[in-house]
Amino acid sequence: MDTRERMVGERAPWRPGNGLVAIPLAAIALIAVVDILSPPDVHLGPLLVVAPAFTAAFAGPRLTGLLGLLSVLTLVSIGLARGVIGTENLIVQISSLVALSLLLVVFCQVRERHEGEMTRVRFVSEATQRVLLPPLPEEAGPLRLASVYRSAEAGTTVGGDLYALARTSSSTRLIIGDVRGKGLVTLGATAMLTGAFRAAAHRQSALPELVAYLEGSVCWGLSEFTEGEGDIGERFVTALILDIPDDEPVLHLITCGHPPPLLLNPRRGAVPLQVDRPAPPLGLGSLSDTRYDAVTFPFQAGDLLLLYTDGLIEARDHHGAFYPLPERAARWSGQAPARFLERLWADLVDHIGSTPDDDIALIAVQRDAA
Structure with a gap:
């Protein structure tokens, strides 16, 4: 309806x-x-x-x-x-x-x-969700995408997780993140960060420059939204920022304290894209001399990339066991993005025995074989 x-x-x-x-x-x-x-x-x-x-x-x-x-x-x-x-x-x-x-x-x-x-x-x-977190397009360049967002707050559809997409002339840029905090502070930070990303990501600037710009925006925004409300070290945003070229079978990634994405392939299974030296979460980079270096990973035709927030991997069953994401996700690595997220979500709910009690954002990205 x-x-x-x-x-x-x-x-x-x-x-x-x-x-x-x-x-x-x-x-x-x-x-x-x-x-x-x-x-x-x-x-x-x-x-x-x-x-x-x-x-x-x-x-x-x-x-x-x-x-x-x-x-x-x-x-x-x-x-x-x-x-x-x-x-x-x-x-x-x-x-x-x-x-x-x-x-x-x-x-x-x-x-x-x-x-x-x-x-x-x-x-x-x-x-509010349609404005802050509109559904991602099903196609962006050579990519096929699907997204899921579930808020843990009863009766609402907006929480502390975020995602956004922007196109450049030759690539697709994505961000997924988790705002630490609650209430209006969370919504304000979500609106500020997604707005800053959409305003800057379509430019041809390098990925490290984009992340540095987002770091400055988050530092300014959090100080404005939360002035006088606790220590600055308690206010930050974990995030993944990606740039996926249209004409190269790779992806460029900067991790800012966020769980690593999962690369899935029917032959190779599920492989976490771990970064040796991740950057600190956005909002904390100014506390030290932070350098943002993009890491390149293969992303070939037919590969499926899963981006997620920590609500997925921190979900527990009634025995206290965490959701085994790589093992379960590998079962459906050959599915299209939308079908993959449907199967993954149904399996998560079955693992927990109820709906999750934390915000969860999921993005599935697949490079078209054509």
Whole structure:
């Protein structure tokens, strides 16, 4: 369903749950018939409260109020049929049923208001993600790509992980990162870093110059967003920055404190692209004399490259065992990027036994054999 269709005030004309209204209607009819036919000392009228109570579980305040009114009218009809309409007992029963029906209507109104607020929150969250982290294109030059992003925060789609892509005249540049922090600081740093990358990555400057520019942007941005909030050493962004030429079977990589990417091939299996001397995370480079050197790795036609954040490799099963990424990912190294990420995510959820409790960003990149 499109996000716009989930906004408050736009409801589908029919809900599958509305078919359940036959159950309380049948209950009202059954209780009425049995009560009228029962001996004088047997009274089933109070059971009519079941109808509005059951309706409140799946319907809104209008339908719940309607079933409550129908229950009250049924109880009055039972009193007339049995000749006890003016008795104190029946008056108490009617009053109690009216009060309970009104309470159920109020409950439904409060619930609908809360659901409306949650719908608006989800809509804003999804719109924010589309601005900060739009899905990567399926193709970029000779590359085929797929991406997955899952936020650990309940009810949101934006977290502390980030990724972005930019094209130059002869290559594709990618960044994937993890902002250390939480709350608005994380979103501000994500917006700042992805914006800086998109603004500078399309230029023809060398990869080390691009990373140095991002380091300066992060240092400035984090000091602006988090001024007076703890030590600077606690604010940084781990990142991988890649440049993949269109006409060479290689990739150039700079690692800034981020987990190494995984190169997959049906013949060679899964190989982590380890860098001997990785640079410090972005935001910490100014604390020392940091030099950014790009490392070149083979990336041939048919190879699949997996970029990920640490939420993937730090996921544990109920025994405390970490997710064995190289072993599992090698099983699907021959798949297309989108299918590969589908299989990997399903296997991760199966390993954990539930959805992950940390932000996770995944990018699969494959060089087209053509």
